[in-house]
Structures are given as structure tokens and as C-alpha cells.
Amino acid sequence: xxxxxxxxxxxxxxxxxxxxxxxxxxxxxxxxxxxxxxxxxxxxxxxxxxxxxxxxxxxxxxxxxxxxxxxxxxxxxxxxxxxxxxxxxxxxxxxxxxxxxxxxxxxxxxxxxxxxxxxxxxxxxxxxxxxxxxxxxxxxxxxxxxxxxxxxxxxxxxxxxxxxxxxxxxxxxxxxxxxxxxxxxxxxxxxxxxxxxxxxxxxxxxxxxxxxxxxxxxxxxxxxxxxxxxxxxxxxxxxxxxxxxxxxxxxxxxxxxxxxxxxxxxxxxxxxxxxxxxxxxxxxxxxxxxxxxxxxxxxxxxxxxxxxxxxxxxxxxxxxxxxxxxxxxxxxxxxxxxxxxxxxxxxxxxxxxxxxxxxxxxxxxxxxxxxxxxxxxxxxxxxxxxxxxxxxxxxxxxxxxxxxxxxxxxxxxxxxxxxxxxxxxxxxxxxxxxxxxxxxxxxxxxxxxxxxxxxxxxxxxxxxxxxxxxxxxxxxxxxxxxxxxxxxxxxxxxxxxxxxxxxxxxxxxxxxxxxxxxxxxxxxxxxxxxxxxxxxxxxxxxxxxxxxxxxxxxxxxxxxxxxxxxxxxxxxxxxxxxxxxxxxxxxxxxxxxxxxxxxxxxxxxxxxxxxxxxxxxxxxxxxxxxxxxxxxxxxxxxxxxxxxxxxxxxxxxxxxxxxxxxxxxxxxxxxxxxxxxxxx
Ligand SMILES: [Zn+2]
Numbered sequence: 001x002x003x004x005x006x007x008x009x010x011x012x013x014x015x016x017x018x019x020x021x022x023x024x025x026x027x028x029x030x031x032x033x034x035x036x037x038x039x040x041x042x043x044x045x046x047x048x049x050x051x052x053x054x055x056x057x058x059x060x061x062x063x064x065x066x067x068x069x070x071x072x073x074x075x076x077x078x079x080x081x082x083x084x085x086x087x088x089x090x091x092x093x094x095x096x097x098x099x100x101x102x103x104x105x106x107x108x109x110x111x112x113x114x115x116x117x118x119x120x121x122x123x124x125x126x127x128x129x130x131x132x133x134x135x136x137x138x139x140x141x142x143x144x145x146x147x148x149x150x151x152x153x154x155x156x157x158x159x160x161x162x163x164x165x166x167x168x169x170x171x172x173x174x175x176x177x178x179x180x181x182x183x184x185x186x187x188x189x190x191x192x193x194x195x196x197x198x199x200x201x202x203x204x205x206x207x208x209x210x211x212x213x214x215x216x217x218x219x220x221x222x223x224x225x226x227x228x229x230x231x232x233x234x235x236x237x238x239x240x241x242x243x244x245x246x247x248x249x250x251x252x253x254x255x256x257x258x259x260x261x262x263x264x265x266x267x268x269x270x271x272x273x274x275x276x277x278x279x280x281x282x283x284x285x286x287x288x289x290x291x292x293x294x295x296x297x298x299x300x301x302x303x304x305x306x307x308x309x310x311x312x313x314x315x316x317x318x319x320x321x322x323x324x325x326x327x328x329x330x331x332x333x334x335x336x337x338x339x340x341x342x343x344x345x346x347x348x349x350x351x352x353x354x355x356x357x358x359x360x361x362x363x364x365x366x367x368x369x370x371x372x373x374x375x376x377x378x379x380x381x382x383x384x385x386x387x388x389x390x391x392x393x394x395x396x397x398x399x400x401x402x403x404x405x406x407x408x409x410x411x412x413x414x415x416x417x418x419x420x421x422x423x424x425x426x427x428x429x430x431x432x433x434x435x436x437x438x439x440x441x442x443x444x445x446x447x448x449x450x451x452x453x454x455x456x457x458x459x460x461x462x463x464x465x466x467x468x469x470x471x472x473x474x475x476x477x478x479x480x481x482x483x484x485x486x487x488x489x490x491x492x493x494x495x496x497x498x499x500x501x502x503x504x505x506x507x508x509x510x511x512x513x514x515x516x517x518x519x520x521x522x523x524x525x526x527x528x529x530x531x532x533x534x535x536x537x538x539x540x541x542x543x544x545x546x547x548x549x550x551x552x553x554x555x556x557x558x559x560x561x562x563x564x565x566x567x568x569x570x571x572x573x574x575x576x577x578x579x580x581x582x583x584x585x586x587x588x589x590x591x592x593x594x595x596x597x598x599x600x601x602x603x604x605x606x607x608x609x610x611x612x613x614x615x616x617x618x619x620x621x622x623x624x625x626x627x628x629x630x631x632x633x634x635x636x637x638x639x640x641x642x643x644x645x646x647x648x649x650x651x652x653x654x655x656x657x658x659x660x661x662x663x664x665x666x667x668x669x670x671x672x673x674x675x676x677x678x679x680x
Contacts (some may be wrong), residue, residue, distance in 0.1 A: 004186075004211075004213050004243075004244065005184060005185070005186040005213050006024035006025060006026065006145075006186050006213045006214065006244075006245065007024060007025045008022055008023070008024040008213075008214070008243065008244055008245050009022055009023055009024070010022045010242070010243070011023060011355065012354050012355050012357065013354075014353075014354045014357060014359035014360060015357055015359075015360065016360050017262050017359050017360050017363065018234070018237065018238070018262065018263055018264030019034070019261045019262050019264070019350070019354050019359045019363070020033075020034075020264065020266065020354060021033060021034070021351050021354040021355050022245070022266060024214075024245055026060065026092035026144035026145065026186070027092070027144045027184060027185070028084065028090060028091050028092045028093075028144055029059065029060075029090075029091045029092055031059045031060050031092055032059065032351060033245065033266040033267060033351070034257075034261045034265070034266050034267070034268070034347055034350055034351060034354075035059055035060060035266065035267050035268070035347060036257065036268050036269070036270075036343045036344060036346075036347050037058075037059075037060050037061055037062045037094060037267065037268065037269040038053060038058050038061055038062070038269075038273070038274070038340055038343075039061075039062050039269050039270065039271045039274070040061045040062060040063050040087070040093075041062075041063065041064045041067050041271075042063075042064065042067050042068065042071075043063055043068060043083055043086060043087045044087065045058075045061060045274060045336075045340075046274045046275075046278070046332075046336065047274065047277075047278075047329065047332050047333040047336050048274070048333065048336055048337060048340065050087060050088050050089045052310075052337050052340075053089070053340065054091070055310070056309065056337065056340045056341045056344050057341075057344035057345075057348065058091065058340065058344065059091055059092065060091060060092035060093065060094055060144070060145075061089060061091070061092070061093050061094070062093075062094050062095070062096060062269040063083060063093055063094070063095050063096070063141065063143065064095065064096050064098070064101065065095045065096055065097055065098045065134055065137050065138050065141065065147075066096070066098035066101035066102065066129070067101070068083075068095075068137070068141060069098065069127075069129070069133075069137045070120050070121070070122050070127075071122060074136070074137045074140035074141070075140075077140040077141045077142065078140045081142070082140075082141060082142025082143075083095075083141045083142060083143060084142065092144040092145070093141075093143040093144055093145075094143060094144065094145040094146075094147070094188075094269075095138045095141055095143035095145070095146055095147060096147050096249075097134045097138070097146070097147040097148060097149040097150065097176070097190075098116075098129050098134050098149060099116075099134075099147075099149050099150040099151060099152050099190065099218070100150075100152050100218065100249065100250070102116040102118055102129060102152070103151075103152035103153065103154075103222075104152075104222070109449070109450070110447060110449060111151055111168070113168070113171070114128060114130055115128050115129050115130030115131065115133065115149070115172075116128070116129045116149075116151075117129075119547065119548065119579075121544075121545070121546065121547040121548065122544070123579065124548050124579025124580060124581065129149065130149070130175075131148065131149040131172040131173075131175040131176040131179060132175060132176075132179045134148075134149040134176065135148075135149075135176050135179035135180055135187075136179065138185070139180075139183055139185065142185070143185060144185065144186060145185070145186045145187070145188060145213070145214070146176075146180065146185050146186070146187045146188070147187070147188050147190060147216065148172060148173045148176035148177065148187060148188065148189045148190060148212070149172050149176055150169045150172065150173070150189075150190035150192055150218055151165040151168045151169050151172070151192065152165070152190075152192065152218055152219050152222070153165045153192065153194060153219060153528070154194070154219075154222055154223050154523070154528040155194050155195055155219055155220055155221075155222050155223050155224040155228070155229070155232075156194070156195070156223050156224060156525055156528055157194045157528055159194075159196055159199070161194075161528075162192070162193055162194035162196055162199050163196075163199055165192050165193075165194075165219075166192045166193050166199050166202060166203040166206075169190065169192050169203065169207075170203065170206045170207065173189045173190075173207055173210060173212075174210060176189075177189075177210055177211070177212065186213035186214065187212055187213055188212055188213060188214040188215055188216050188245075188247060189207040189210065189212040189215055189216070190207075190215075190216040190217075190218040190249070191203045191204045191207060191215060191216065191217050191218060191219075191236055191239075191240070192218055192219045193219070193236075194219060195224060195228055195232055197232075197235055200232065200235060200236045200239070201239055204236055204239035204240055205239065208239075208240060208241050212244070213244065213245075214244045214245040214246070214247060214267075215240045215241070215244055215245075215246055215247070216246075216247040216248070216249050216267075217232075217233060217236045217237065217246065217247070217248045217249065217265070218249050220232060220233060220248065220249075220250070220251065221249075221250045221251045221252055221256075222250075222523070223523050223525055223528075226256075229251075229256075230259050230260070230263065233248055233251075233259075233260055233263050233265065234263035234264070237260075237263055237264035237265055238264065245266045245267055246264060246265050246266050246267065247265070247266065247267035247268070247269075248260050248265045248267070248268055249269065250269065250270060251268055251270060252268070252270050252272065253270075253272060253370075254283055254342070254343065254346050254366075254370050255366075255367065255370040255371065257270075257343075257346070257347075258346075258350065258363060258366050258367060258370065259367075261350055261359075261363075262359075262363055272339075273336060273339035273340050273342070273343050274332075274336040274339065274340070275520075276335075276339065277332050277333075277334075277335035277336035277338075277339050278332045278336070280292045280324035280325075280331065280335065281335070282303055282304070282320075282335050282338055282339055282342075283339055283342045283343075284303060284304035284306075284307065284338075284342065285304050285305065285306035285307065286304065286305070286372075286374065286375045286376050287372035287373045287374045287375045287376075288372065288373045288374065289303070289317075289374050290374070291303075291317065291320045291321050291324045291331070291335065292321065292324050292325060293321075293374075293377070293379075295377040296317040296318060296320070296321035296377075297318060297321055297322075298318050299316060299317035299318045299321070300316050300317075300318060301316065301317050301376075302315075302316065302317070303315065303316075303317055303320055303335075303338055304338065304342070307338060307341060307342065307345075308341075309337060309338045309341035309342075310337060311334040311335070311337050311338040311341075312338060315334060320334060320335065346366075349362065349366075350362065390497075390501070391410070391497070392493045392494075392496055392497035392500075393491065393493035393497075394409060394410055394411060394491065394493060395407050395408065395409060395410065395493050395494040395497050396408050396410055396497075397497065397498075397501060397504060398415050399504075402421070404421035404422070405498075405501070405504035405505060406421075406422055406460070407459065407460045407494040407497060407498060409494075409557060409561060411561075412557065412560060412561040414557050414558060414560070414561055416459045416460060416462070416494070416555075417462060420611065422460065422462035422505070422507065423462055423465070423466055423507045425462070425588075425611055426462040426463040426465070426466035427466050427470075428609070428611060429586060429588055429608065429609070429611050429617055430463050430466060430467070430553045430555075430586050431463075431466045431467060431470050433586050433608055433609060433619065434453075434551045434553075434584060434586055435633075436453075436467060436470050436551070437470055437473070437474055439451055439481075439550075439551075440470070440471060440474045440475075440480045440481055440483060441474060441478065441479070441480060441481075442479050442480060442481050443479070444478075444479055445479075446479070448481035449481070449482075450481060450482035450483065450484050450529070451481055451482070451483050451484070451550050451551070452484050452485075452486065452547055452548070452549045452550050452551070453467055453483070453484070453485045453486070453549065453550070453551045453552070453553065454486050454488065454543075454546065454549040454551070454552045454553070455467070455485055455486065455487040455488065455553050455555075456488050456539055456552060456553060456554045456555065456556060456565075457488065457489065457539075457553075457554070457555040457556040457557070458487040458488065458489035458492075458495060458534070459489070459494050459495070459555065460494045460495050460497075460498040460505060460508070461487070461495050461498070461508065461512075461513045461516075462507060463553045463555055464485050464487050464512075464532065464553075465507050465508065465510065465512065465513065466507075467483070467485055467553075468485070468510065468512050468524075468530065468532065469507075471483045471527065471529075471530050472524075472526075472527065472530075475526075475527050475529075475530070480529065481529065482528075482529035482530070482531075483529060483530050483531075484531055484532075484533065484547070485531070485532045485533070486532075486533045486535060486546045486547070486549070487516070487532065487533070487534050487535065488535045488537075488539045488542060488543065488546075489534065489535075489536060490536065490537055490538055490539070492517060492536075495513060495517060496517065499513055499514060499517065511524075511525075512524070512532055515532075516532055516534050517534075520533070520534045520536075521533045521534060533546070539556070539565060540564065540565070540570055540573055543573070543574065543577045544577060548577060548578055548579045548581055548583075549577075549578065549581075549583055550581065550582070550583060550584070551583070551584050551585075551586075552574075552583060552584070552585040552586070553586055553587075554585050554586065554587035555587065555588060558589065559591070559593070559594070566589075566593070566594050566597060567597060567653060567655045568596075568597040568600040568601055568653055568655060568656065568664075569655065570597075571597050571598050571600070571601035571603065571620075572600075572601040572602070574601065575601040575602045575603060575622065578622050580622070580624060581622065581624055582621075582622060582624040582625040582627070583621070583622045583624070583625055584619065584620075584621055584625050585598075585603070585619065585620040585621070586608060586617070586618075586619055587608075587617065587618050587619075587620070588611055588614065588617050588618075589614075589617065589618055590607075590608075590614055590615070590616040590617055590618055592645060592648070592651070593653045593654075594618065595618055595637065596645065596651070596652075596653065596668055597653050598618070598620045599667075599668050599671050599673070600664060600667050600668060602622075602623070603620035603621060603622060604620065604621045604622075604623065604625075604626050604636060604671075604672075604673045605618060605619070605620050605621075605636070605637050605673070606618075606619040606620075606621065606634035606635050606636045606637065607619070607634075607635045607636075607637065619634055621634065623672070636673055637673070639674050642668070642669070642674050645668070646665075646669070651665075652664060652665075
């Protein structure tokens with residue numbers, strides 16, 4: 001057996017530090033460590049040309065087996081000869097095995113000895129990702145470095161869960177290595193063990209006995225404190241063979257990387273440089289800048305006076321501010337280019353300092369500096385006497401006569417939860433009707449798939465928080481299945497506004513909403529089974545990005561404000577996104593046009609309970625939900641409702657053109673829901 005396909009050589013180890021510089025040889029190029037690998041999840045580093053990556057100094061990219069297996073699929077890579085030709089990238093690629101995605105993406109999954117069973121978020125089909133399938137896919141992708149499939153658990157997992165995860169990871173590692181066979185591709189194993197030193201040791205020792213080409217530290221940066229992560233990283237790195245590269249997965253900020261190099265890690269990947277660029281932020285020699293800030297509106301300065309990247313060579317902060325404020329893609333691209341340059345420059349400086357044995361000095365300087373935020377335009381704390389803003393963007397706070405606060409859309413005058421306090425309405429309409437508490441409970445030892453809620457129209461997060469609170473209440477009482485909430489929203493101002501006023505919106509006094517706004521997702525520290533993901537943008541465009549739902553809280557503004565979300569076409573797309581699953585949808589409206597639009601899309605439609613002034617609301621069910629045990633509890637619209645509709649004058653949604661009225665009418669009259677009592 002070949003000793004190591006990478007021929008990793010340590011060139012220098014720093015004094016008074018575990019930092020080391022080395023080189024390894026891939027099938028495409030030599031890689032000098034410590035190295036940062038930009039993340040090209042779906043065979044693209046978001047918004048960046050491969051040429052830009054070459055110019056920035058990227059030596060190796062990370063791509064994602066899980067995503068590429070689903071789309072475009074292994075066969076495309078086989079036919080095109082691998083990912084390098086496919087994406088026009090001639091340097092090295094490392095492919096993640098899919099273990100982390102199986103763990104982190106909010107979709108139903110179950111882990112068995114054989115592998116991880118999950119449901120495709122694209123078409124709902126069930127896939128068994130075994131170690132063999134993962135390696136087979138990575139061979140088709142033809143990456144330079146493959147990762148063995150691991151069972152990743154939250155860093156906050158309990159000991160029994162973490163122990164069983166390292167045991168299965170160990171067995172899967174052996175199967176992955178066997179599946180690699182005589183392929184020239186290198187393969188790394190992944191150490192797990194949460195925050196338990198003895199489990200980390202057992203995992204590291206067990207995996208080190210096998211002939212892997214390198215080792216990764218997995219399961220960190222998933223919910224633990226910074227100091228916990230650093231301690232565990234140092235502890236684990238030391239247990240790994242000195243002659244093989246060590247890779248800390250998914251980490252992190254420039255400061256996190258500096259700290260981990262100091263602790264003996266050689267390789268890193270993280271989405272941060274391109275992700276913060278999308279949000280208008282940049283790492284610079286003058287600190288971390290948020291280009292949205294008004295101070296840059298007319299700033300002629302370069303983004304970073306000390307940077308040699310193409311963005312800094314040509315563009316002013318004023319222009320980048322403008323692109324960011326107008327959400328132009330170019331702003332994302334230019335800031336991403338700079339940020340990648342910043343990361344690679346930092347890695348080059350770190351490597352040079354190790355080779356010159358002055359790492360510790362550099363470490364101290366950088367550690368003090370990398371905390372800095374905008375040194376030229378410091379952000380001052382708000383003056384305490386400043387009157388509170390009760391308005392943000394298109395939204396303002398509305399105080400009801402009863403004394404509770406809610407958010408109003410200024411232009412339309414529509415108020416979210418106008419008649420009942422937001423949490424009360426959220427519980428009544430969404431949590432109780434969906435029977436959420438009951439659905440979360442499981443028997444001791446039972447393994448149930450995660451329940452997925454689509455929270456369509458996050459607003460000021462009342463509905464999602466009602467679900468979060470329900471989960472926390474149930475988890476305090478006994479075993480529960482995992483809950484994943486996916487919130488869709490195209491404008492976050494209403495939540496931002498409410499979060500500034502938590503005395504008026506007390507239900508937001510919780511880590512979830514702030515974490516969601518900051519990171520785009522939030523995982524509960526207390527409950528490993530609870531997480532919350534934000535999908536930004538227009539719901540109709542973004543819904544296919546999310547895993548298919550079990551329950552939908554459909555709480556968009558009404559058709560007066562958001563017409564496109566209530567059409568037969570919108571519901572047809574939603575119905576198809578349900579992928580044949582048993583799905584229950586709850587919405588506050590009882591309008592006839594919304595109900596026929598739902599029926600036309602294929603849903604069954606039932607009466608929901610009253611809310612505020614409305615005597616009724618609406619529940620929609622997929623055919624599979626009708627057949628499920630809980631389907632019987634709904635009061636389906638009857639043929640007398642159908643008769644009323646049939647007789648009424650204004651019975652067609654405005655989107656249906658008159659020439660299609662007849663056909664539309666036939667669809668509604670012929671709906672299986674009314675099969676026993678079709679009107680004459
Ligand atoms: Zn730059």
C-alpha cells in the first residue's frame with residue numbers, strides 16, 4: 001500500500017508554538033501550508049471566477065459531495081472527466097464527504113450502520129449516503145483529497161450520543177478507506193467526539209491506526225464557545241500523527257484561523273469571506289468594515305489602503321457602499337474578491353513568519369489587531385437619551401388599544417397580528433392547530449425524523465418563536481424529535497425593528513432571533529435537536545432551496561400587498577415543493593379566492609379556527625396528509641361551501657383569464673374533496 005499520496009513534509013515548526021509550515025503534493029499542484037481553502041460548495045466559489053481565485057493565491061478549493069451528488073450528479077462528472085474540467089480549475093480540490101451536510105441541513109434523516117438516509121431537498125427522493133456511495137461520488141468528482149464519511153454531532157451533544165458517533169465514524173472510516181482502493185486520490189479521516197477529551201482521544205487514536213493521508217478535526221464550530229473550541233482543537237491536534245496534514249473543518253474568522261495555526265492545524269475552509277461579502281462586509285488592515293454604513297456614502301478612500309487586490313486597486317468605499325446599499329451583485333463579487341485576498345495574504349504572512357521563526361511575534365500582533373472593527377470610523381455607542389426609533393424601512397411599530405405592540409407595513413397599513421397579541425395569535429392559529437406539541441413528543445429511545453416547519457413570512461418572528469418556545473417546553477418534559485424551522489423572508493426590517501424594542505416585543509428576548517439575523521441560522525445550545533434557518537429572498541424563488549416541509553405557517557401579507565403569493569400558480573409551486581409528503585398548511589385568511597387557489601393547486605382545504613375578527617381561517621392539506629392518522633381531525637370544506645362558490649358571481653381568482661374560467665371551474669368541481677357531493 002502506498003504510504004501517503006500527499007508526501008506531506010513539515011518544513012518548520014515555530015518556537016514556543018505548535019504552528020508549522022509544510023508542503024504537500026496533490027494530483028494537480030503543490031500546496032503550501034498553513035492553507036486556507038475557499039469554499040466552492042456547488043463547484044463554484046460564490047460570485048468568483050476561477051481566474052480571480054488563481055490571482056488571489058487560492059491553492060486548493062473545497063467542494064461538497066452532498067450537494068454535487070444531488071446536482072448535477074456523479075454521472076455528469078464521470079462524463080466530463082471530473083470537477084477540474086467541469087469548473088475550469090486546474091489546482092487541487094478537496095471534497096467534503098457529506099457527513100456535515102447530513103448533520104446540519106434541516107431535513108429528515110436517519111443514521112444507521114449502513115449510512116445516512118436523507119431526503120433530497122430537490123425532489124424529495126430518499127437517498128442512502130453510505131461510506132461507499134460517498135467515496136464513489138468523490139471518485140467521480142475526481143477530487144485530489146476525499147473525506148471519509150463521518151457521523152457529525154453537535155459539539156454540545158451528550159456523551160452517549162458522541163460515543164456512538166465516534167464508533168460509527170470509525171467503522172465508516174475503514175469502509176471509506178477500503179472503497180478508495182488503489183485510486184490515486186488522497187483520503188482524510190475525520191475525528192469526532194464533541195467536547196469530551198476521552199472520546200476525542202479514542203477517535204484520534206482509532207483513526208490514526210489506519211493509513212489515511214491526513215486527518216480532520218470535525219464537529220467543532222457547531223455551537224460551542226470560542227475557548228472550548230480552541231482547547232479541544234489543541235488537544236485533538238496534538239493526538240494526530242505529526243507527519244500528516246491536520247485540517248480543522250469549517251473554521252473560521254481570520255482570528256480563529258490564527259489561533260488554530262498556533263495550536264498545530266495546517267488546513268482550513270470557511271464560507272465567511274464570501275458570505276460576509278454578500279452582506280456588505282470586508283476584512284481590512286483598518287479593521288472589519290460594514291460598507292452599508294452611511295459614513296462611506298461619499299468616501300473616496302480605497303477599501304483597504306494596504307491591499308494589492310483588484311478591488312482595492314480600482315474602487316472607492318463610496319462605490320462599494322452604493323453597490324451594497326442597492327444589493328448589486330457586483331458589490332458582493334468585489335468584496336468577496338478582496339476578502340479572499342485578505343485571507344490568503346494572512347496565510348502567506350503566517351507561513352513566512354513560521355519559516356523565519358518569528359510566528360509568535362506575528363501571532364501577538366495579529367491577535368490584537370484582528371479584533372478591530374473600523375478603526376477609521378469607530379462605531380459609537382448610541383447616546384442614552386436618544387429618542388427611540390419606532391420605524392425602520394417600510395415598517396413601524398403599532399400599539400393596539402389593548403396595549404400590545406405589533407408591526408405595521410407603512411405603505412399598505414397592514415398590521416401583523418392586529419387584533420390579538422402576536423404570540424397569542426401565533427399559538428392559537430399555528431402552534432395549536434398544527435398540534436405541534438403532540439407531534440414533537442416521542443417515546444423514550446424512539447428515533448423519529450426531524451419535523452420541518454416552513455415559516456413563510458418571518459415578519460417579527462412571532463410564529464417561529466411560538467414554535468421555538470413550544471419545542472423548549474416539550475423538551476423540558478421528556479424526549480422530543482428534532483425540530484427544524486425554515487423561515488422565509490425578503491425584508492428583515494420588521495424583525496430588526498422589533499428586536500430593538502424587546503420591551504414591546506418581549507417574546508423576542510431569546511438568543512434565537514438575534515442569532516438568526518446575525519448568522520442566517522441559529523442552533524440552540526441547550527437542545528441539539530432545535531435549529532432555525534433563514535432563507536432570504538422571494539419565497540416563490542427560494543422555496544426549492546429548503547428541505548420539503550411537514551408543516552407550513554403561511555403568514556404573508558394579504559393579497560392586497562403581496563398578490564403574487566396567493567395565486568393558483570404560487571400554490572401550484574408550493575404543492576409541488578411538498579414533494580408528495582404529508583403536509584399541513586395553516587393560514588389566517590378565509591378568503592374564497594385563496595381557498596379556490598389552494599384547491600386548484602391540488603390541496604384539500606379545511607376550515608381553521610377563528611382568530612381576532614375572522615370567524616374562520618384556512619387549513620390546506622396535501623393528499624398524503626388526508627390519508628395520515630391526523631388528517632381526520634380537520635373539518636374539510638363541504639359541498640355546501642362548493643355550492644355557495646359555484647353560485648357566487650366573483651368566483652375566479654383575477655389571475656385566471658376569462659377563457660380559462662370553464663376549465664378552472666371543472667378543476668374545482670371535480671376536486672376529489674367534493675367527490676361525494678358534486679353540485680348539479
Ligand atoms: Zn483589497
